Amino acid sequence: VQLQASGGGLVQPGGSLRLSCAASGFTFRSYIMAWFRQAPGKEREFVSHISWSDSTYYSDSVKGRFTISRDNAKNTVYLQMNNLKPEDTAVYYCAADIDASRWAARPGKLNEYDYWGQGTQVTVSS
Secondary structure, three states: OEEEEEOOEEEOOOOOEEEEEEEEOOOHHHOEEEEEEEOOOOOOEEEEEEOOOOOEEEOOOOOOOEEEEEEOOOOEEEEEEOOOOHHHOEEEEEEEEOOHHHOOOOOOOHHHOOEEOOOEEEEEOO
8 A cells, every 4th residue: 555645846835846645556436535734842633534426624724725636547636735834834734534424624643644744844934
């Protein structure tokens, strides 16, 4: 099982980035896919998740600015991030939850996810 996150980088405030997470080794389309992030000195926090049927949920801090999507044919989940702010600076991680029935319109919990990617750094700075 492998989750490979990419697409991070340095962007100015107000800019955009699109993160990708390519999955392999499991039945991607059946899993809940999520994005978390961890800023320096802070705990890892939930950003967004998407169900097998494309239902989505976002944390309040990113709602209206970020969009999660998935392409089951490519085994990839995306996070489109617009109007980025300095407080969005963090390492972003993708994660997969095998229990599709667990999806709900609430923040995902760290211990609900079975697989994690290695993270990609996003830095928002002028």
